[in-house]
Amino acid sequence: MTRMSVPNVKNSIDRAIHAVEGRMTNGLSPASIMVAYFDWLVHMAHSPGKVSEMSENFARKTVDFNIWAARATMDPDLPDFIQPLPEDRRFRSEEWKKFPFNVIAQGFLLKEQWWHYATMGIPGVSKHHESMVHFGARQWLDIISPTNFFATNPHVLKTTVEQSGQNLVKGAENFWNEVMRNIVDQHNAADSEYSVGKNLAVTKGKVVYRNRLVELIQYEPTTKKVDAEPVLIVPAWIMKYYILDLSQYNSLVKYLVDKGHTVFMISWHNPTAQDRDLDMEDYVIQGVMESLKAVTTIVPDQKVHGVGYCLGGTLLTIAAAAMARNEDDRFKTITLFTTQTDFSEAGELMLFIDESQISYMEDMMWDQGYLDTKQMSGAFQLLRSFDLVWSKMVSEYLLGEQPRVNDLMSWNADATRMPYKMHTQYLRRLFLDNDLAARRFEVGGKPISVSDIRTPMFAVATGKDHVAPWKSVYKIHQLVDTDVTFVLTNGGHNAGIVNEPGHPRRHYQIGTKLDNDKFVPPAEWAERHPVIDGSWWEPWEAWLTEHSSGKVTPPQVGTKGGDYDPICDAPGTYVFED
Structure with missing residues (x-):
């Protein structure tokens, strides 16, 4: 007994150390970072040709820049030595065109260019480690950018x-x-x-079902007739649901209800330490399947339009694949917003996902029973450090501007936690091992295949998505054997979805791949389909109506004496859980 218990004690000591350490590193594994840099340094040291080439490049560029800088002191119209990338907004103002700030800005861009060259293309470095080192260099350069300092920012x-x-x-x-x-x-x-409840999430409705994991909201109709098939929305469990029911002018829920749709929404419970053993299957069964059962009971004899957002879309896809395996055809259509189903190219978020990092996060979650909101937000802030950290610092601390707040920013601050067991499974089975795309993901002890889904699909991706890159979302075309209508819209992961008609500077591209059509690579797809001004909400709503079976009298809210009596008014109680 004693000899068997020793490893458990030692393992607990390791976990406790990692848990305490993780609070200081914001959840980032020191070992993962060190291994990446060691890989880069060792291969750099064993690549004298690359080092020589870098040295020559540095010397040549430095001489050319010094000549340009001398001319720039006398000629304000001199073309830039280095053209910033199209998405780089830091040096666009006219103040940065005047001496000495033009030299300061161009010198910094030269430094960025050299570090990009130094961290990429080292023979032998693994792709993952190369990306980590390159990302780390970018973070360091973002910190020392001249825009961040009083003496080197002309606008300040x-x-x-x-x-x-x-x-x-x-x-x-x-x-x-x-x-x-x-x-x-x-x-x-x-x-x-x-x-929330005052000017956010105020579309009228009732909570008609509640279990340990979800509250199901049914919204009241606003039209005399509605499409026969109801809509069930599955938001991500990492977020409060009301991003799809923000202010009245940009609420997707209100838009659908006003267009004559019966809408149901899942509101997730915010897990605590007591929920540490909830797993992925609990979220599929207690979350999606129990909600679907409620919807088909309240609106009997009708199929359902399933809609999933981000991780909620992944969960909806898992549920739909499991249903398809069992010949359960209750879904009429499936819509996915910024949803990944193949995680082989999941973007910069993969920088934080490898065996070392996941093991480290497991130890942190083991200690507290969940992944904390601050630990999640830290990773997202690193991915968009200029927008979320440094531009905020300049505007609020150096320019003295009042913090900008809107409904989307207020929602963004209202984060949720992730239970230990579920999040571990999610990271390992989906991100690290890509089990869903590889047909290894199991529901009910049996593997499922996304290719079993025959339901028409509508997928939305956003062009500036750091969480679910659009080319990764596009992979749904290669996984399913059904018609897929794909939309690429401008904006980011959230702003591209909260995309109400009338919103200025919004545009999208749209195209449908029928089941028997040949696959078109994403870059070619983007070239083939024209850019359309406006909101993608409108063609999507028309698509829902097209795939509905006609108008009917709105169903009652809940079952009135059945298993789904109204419990309380929307937005319910789970949305208020801290």
Whole structure:
């Protein structure tokens, strides 16, 4: 007995150490990072040709830049030495075209270019480690960008002169308020203008079903007739559902209801340590399948339009594949918003996913029973450090501007946790091992295949998605044997989905691949399909109507005396769980 218990004790010690350490590293594994840099350094040391080439490149570029900088002192119209990337907004203002700031900006861009060259293309370095080192270099360069410092940012200097330094006083206030909010763990005070149930998530409806994992909301009809088939929306469990029911003007739920659809929405329970053993199958069965059972009971004899967002779309796909295996045809259509089903090219989020990193996260979650919201948000902030960290620092601390808050930002601050067992399975089986695409993912002890799905599909991807890159979302074409209508819209992972008609500067591309059509690579698809101004909500709603069987009298809300009596008003209770 004693000899068998020793390994468990040692394992517990290791886990405890990693759990404490993880709180200081924001969930990033030091071992994973060190291995990546060691791989890069060792192969760099064994590549004298590459080192010589880098040295020559550095010397040549430095001489050319110094000549350009000397000319730039006299010629304000001199073309840039280095053209910034199209998505780089840091040096676009006219202040950056004047000496000495033009030289400062161009010198920094030269440094970025050289580090890109130094971290990429080293023979022998694994692709994953190369990406990690390159990403780390970008993070370091983002920190030292001249836009982030008072003395090297012309816009900040100009504002300071114009306001006699009051911007710095206001910036100090903003900084102190932010420190105090972090100490007491409170949201921005300005968020008070947005409140769930007050001006967020206010579309009228009732909670008609509740279990340990979900509340199911049925929304009240606003039209005399509705499409016969109801809509069931499965949001990601990493987010509060009301991103799809924000303010009344940009609520997808309200848009659908006003267009004559019966809409149901899953609202996920925010897990605590007591939920540590909830697994992926619990989310499929208790989340999607139990909700679907409620919907088909309240609206009998009708199939259902299934809609999934992000991880909710992945979960919906898993449920649909399991149903297809059992010849369960209750879904009329399936719509996926920014949903990955093949994780082989899952974008920069894969930087944080390897065996070392997942093992480290498992130890952290083992200690507390869940993945904390701060640990998740840290990874997303790194992926968009300029937008989420440095531009915010400049605007609030150096320019003294009031923190900008809108409904989407308020929702973004209202994060949720992930239970230990489920999140471990999700990371390993989907991201690391890609079991769903490889037909190894099991539901009910049997593997499922996405190719069994015969239901027409509508998939939406966004062009600037750091979480689910559009070319990864596009892979659904290679996995299913059914008609797929695909939309590529501008915007990011969330802003591209909250895309109401009338929103300025919105556009999309759309095309349908029939079951028997040949596969078209994503880059070729983007070239073939024209850009259309407007919101993709409109063609999607028309697609839902096209795949419906006609108009009927709206069903009652709940079953009135049955198993799905209304429990409380929307937005329910789970959405308020901290």
